[in-house]
Amino acid sequence: MARSKEADVARLYHLQSSHVRSRTPEPPFDADLQPLRFRTYVGSARTRLPGRDFAIDAPLGAALERRRSIREFALRPMPLETLGRLLHASYGVRGARKLDEEWFVDRSTPSAGGLYPLEIYVATQAVEELPDGLYHYDARAHELELRREGPAHPAITDLTLDQDMVVNTNVVVIITAVPFRTMRKYGQRGYRYLWIDAGHLGQNLYLVATAMGLGPVAIGGFYDDELKAFLALPAEEDAMYVVCIGQPGTTEGPAGPQRG
Numbered sequence: 236m237a238r239s240k241e242a243d244v245a246r247l248y249h250l251q252s253s254h255v256r257s258r259t260p261e262p263p264f265d266a267d268l269q270p271l272r273f274r275t276y277v278g279s280a281r282t283r284l285p286g287r288d289f290a291i292d293a294p295l296g297a298a299l300e301r302r303r304s305i306r307e308f309a310l311r312p313m314p315l316e317t318l319g320r321l322l323h324a325s326y327g328v329r330g331a332r333k334l335d336e337e338w339f340v341d342r343s344t345p346s347a348g349g350l351y352p353l354e355i356y357v358a359t360q361a362v363e364e365l366p367d368g369l370y371h372y373d374a375r376a377h378e379l380e381l382r383r384e385g386p387a388h389p390a391i392t393d394l395t396l397d398q399d400m401v402v403n404t405n406v407v408v409i410i411t412a413v414p415f416r417t418m419r420k421y422g423q424r425g426y427r428y429l430w431i432d433a434g435h436l437g438q439n440l441y442l443v444a445t446a447m448g449l450g451p452v453a454i455g456g457f458y459d460d461e462l463k464a465f466l467a468l469p470a471e472e473d474a475m476y477v478v479c480i481g482q483p484g485t486t487e488g489p490a491g492p493q494r495g
Contacts, residue, residue, distance in 0.1 A: 261422030286319030305450030
């Protein structure tokens with residue numbers, strides 16, 4: 236296949252956002268231009284989630300040993316508490332802390348500068364006590380905000396380049412970012428940190444899901460603009476990463492084949 240003739244903008248960005256001794260790091264943006272630290276959708280129907288805890292019995296070592304990407308799922312009912320615990324343990328707000336005279340939220344995943352630019356949207360099916368639909372996770376309130384009623388998995392399958400492993404998962408987690416939350420402090424280099432943050436959260440989802448007996452699989456390929464439109468994201472927010480979570484099929488349980 237012929238190499239694309241498009242400019243290697245990824246390499247150019249990497250070079251332009253590199254720290255070098257001969258160039259002074261970018262100063263922060265105007266401190267008055269601080270974006271909201273949390274996304275909420277006023278007027279959306281809300282569902283309060285149970286499972287605001289870390290009550291996961293499996294030890295870390297066992298979760299690390301069993302962690303793999305699962306690509307075959309069996310669609311069975313998932314308790315709402317399981318979904319709530321998965322989201323809280325992965326990215327929920329567990330408190331606040333003060334650093335250099337400024338208060339920051341505290342979560343189970345690290346974030347550059349404690350700025351937490353990521354948001355979580357979840358498409359659900361066969362989750363008990365929860366209608367199928369697309370929701371935004373309000374990590375402070377530990378609640379879901381309804382964004383779109385009805386099954387979303389078929390559309391997401393199409394938007395992720397027809398990766399049919401989406402179809403039988405209970406939950407599709409779409410990780411988005413509000414870049415200015417991080418870039419206002421770190422300038423152009425802050426864009427790198429968004430992806431690092433997304434990787435931290437993705438691994439949390441993998442390990443928490445595995446520890447709870449669920450199967451995760453990450454997807455990096457999707458039609459960006461179309462997924463953004465489907466999520467009805469604000470202009471300043473973009474989709475970064477997709478993680479599907481469900482119940483492993485009979486051939487891909489804990490003793491199944493090792494996957495990447």
